[in-house]
Amino acid sequence: MRLEDVSAELRPRGPWESVDLGFAMTRRHFPHLLAAWGLTVVPLWLVLLATTHWVPLWLVLLVIWWMKPIYDRVPLFILSRSLFGDTPKLRDVLRAWPGMIFRRFVPLMLLRVPWVIVSPAFSWARSFLLPLVDLEGQKGRGFKERQKVLLQSAGGTTAALMVLCGVYEVFLVFGLLTLGGQMIANPAGAFQLGEAFMDTAFRHGQMPAWLVWSLIAGYLCSMTLVELFYVGAGFGLYINCRTLLEGWDVEIAFRRLARRLAQTAVAIVAICCLPATGAADDESADAIKQVLAHEDFKVHTVETWQAVPEGDYKGPRESGLLAKFGNLLFYTVIIAAVALIAWLVWKNRHIFQRTPSATAKAKTPRTVMGMDVSPDSLPADIIAAARLRWQEGDARGALSLLYRGSLVWLIHSARLPVRESDTEGDCVRHARALPEASPRNYFEALTCGWVLVAYAGRVPAGEEIEHLLTAWPFAGKDGAS
Amino acid sequence: MAAPVKLDTLQTIELAEGVQILLRPAGPLPRALALIIDMLFCVLFFLLALLLFFIVGRLVGIEAGVGVLLLTVFVIYWGYFVLYEVLRKGQTPGKKFLGLRVVRTSGARVRWGASIMRNLVRFADMMPLLPQWELWVVAFGFYLFGMTSCLATRRFQRLGDLIADTLVVYDRSSTGELNSALRVAVHPTAPGLVLTREEQLAFIQFTERAATWSDSRKEELASPIAAVIGATGREGVVRALGIGTWIRDS
Secondary structure (H helix, E strand, O other): OOHHHOOEOOOOOOHHHHHHHHHHHHHHOHHHHHHHHHHHHHHHHHHHHHHHHOOOHHHHHHHHHHOHHHHHHHHHHHHHHHHOOOOOOHHHHHHHHHHHHHOOHHHHHHHOOOOOOOOHHHHHOHHHHHHHHHOOOOOHHHHHHHHHHHHHHHHHHHHHHHHHHHHHHHHHHHHHHHHHHHHOOOHHHHHHHHHHHHHHHHOOOOOOHHHHHHHHHHHHHHHHHHHHHHHHHHHHHHHHHHHHHHOHHHHHHHHHHHHHHHHHHHHHHHHHHOOOOHHHHHHHHHHHHHHHHOHHHOOOOOOOOOOOOOHHHHHHHHOHHHHHHHHHHHHHHHHHHHHHHHHHHHHOHHHHOOOHHHHHHHOOOOEEOOEEOOHHHOOOOHHHHHHHHHHOOOHHHHHHHHHHHHHHHHHHHOOOOOOOOOOHHHHHHHHOOOOOHHHHHHHHHHHHHHHHHHHHOOOOOHHHHHHHHHOOOOOOOOOOO | OOOOOOEOOOEEEEOOOOOEEEEOEOOHHHHHHHHHHHHHHHHHHHHHHHHHHHHHHHHOOHHHHHHHHHHHHHHHHHHHHHHHHHHOOOOOHHHHHHOEEEEEOOOOEOOHHHHHHHHHOHHHHHOOEOOOHHHOOOOOEOOHHHHHHHHHOOOOOOHHHHHHOEEEEEOOOOOOOOOOOOOOOOOOOOOOOOOOHHHHHHHHHHHHHHHHOOHHHHHHHHHHHHHHHOOOHHHHHHHHHHHHHHHHHO
């Protein structure tokens, strides 16, 4: 262990700051750590999970949870070695893995019994004390004493670290599941997830197998992520304790100072051995003065004057009358412009107010309800044409002609605001605005007949059509009257 | 295979005058603790809002009470962090308790814009939100995004910090209280040569913390610089202490 090679800045830190340093260490080696974890711990899990054929699932999960200190050895192995500038390759990790599992397996597992047998502290400060076992190889009495010393300086923080990491492990499981549920495009799927939880938690339902296995997968993912950072944090705390207790930072600085001196020693000796040169001071001062007195060293200053044309800044103010006129002109133009704009706005105020009559007038519809209602599309004598069709047996065609003719009259002669999107009912409503009663009543009767033919396929009685043909109240097809 | 830059959690900022200040960005765990405390405070405020609801509901009418309740809850939920951070110089109660402070990445005080921004984005940090939470007035999530961002960035910034260009830093020195009582009385001696800033600091550290080390460890620490202090063993330790005292007091 050469302290100078250490790859992190060592200085006395507060407990939380050393946790942060641990996090930074984990972050720097994260891909490497993850790969090592995947090659060592994950296969072990798979083997353990495969035993669920013979062993109850809860027991397997308990064993997986219980063996956490074993897994912790993998990141610790990498982090501790890379701190001293020697990052192990994945091959080295794999080679060390069997040793990590079996070395002092039993005491480590016993330490894990919470609160009871050997060390209540270990269950609270696992990642902080693991370096004692693994890196220092402390055992028995030595371990106890050493642990007491270390916990004095960081005990509270390790407990908080433990609790927060535990909370986060749970958060991560449910967070990942929620995220997965939200990623399911089918909302029923997401709902199903929540329902299954509720069922199990509150209604004593059987947890479905897919939920069990996704919970296990979520837990193992969460354990992987949290454990890597937890070990880093514990190791950071441990390093900080050693730095404080043994003055690692001072040792590094002193060694660096010694090395710097060794490098410069030769130079120092050379400088010290030069003869004193104080006597030459006066002569050189004189020489410097002589040189500086030379013409070349004289500082020249040049002052120049530049004429400013008088008119540039005095002109407009001097000729008062012109200026006043100019001002007057300027303001007149401005006022005139404002007035012009105001007048234009007033003149075209209809643009700004939406009166329905204006818009209706602006565009007469070419078609209403899909029917052509331009005057040119109709025959000159609507009644005659309709009667002809009626006699040919085409009642529908006759009524259609009459209806279109009356619409044309309503639009073009009566100038009613009929729109392209209006229905038959709307047209009747428009027609009620007509001043005289006879076209109003006629149009209503015609609409009745037309709707029956068009939508119900029922031909009105002969006399009814006859009445419609004879009672036509509209003067001409385009309302020329 | 040592990385070229030594790993550290500090951030150095050089001010316009050429003065260096050090910011110590705080990691996710103390920030999570501060957040828990702040949430308790929020709950406290919500209870006060409920009290207000009952009073207004009794005096004015139930609808006015509900209005006041919704308004107060809104203000508390969106304003708690912003108001505290801006008006109390970057410290909500939780951060104050943990000795944390929000600053700009330049080390300057956090202002309205930055604080509002970082607290609006808190929603993104909270994700994934608890399901079916839209029925509630206030949202809460698992903070997975925030935690991931915090662990993945060099200065422990959550998404809101990244967007608002802010940091959460440790506000007070956590090792300063070490041992003024344990100081050793030695005669100050000037060092025989010019020392760099780091070396001076090392001497000061040696002096300050000497009382926590055993004699043999002190001698061991002082042994590499025997050439500088001109002595070894016990005498060397005393001289090193003298130099440290001299640097510290001058």
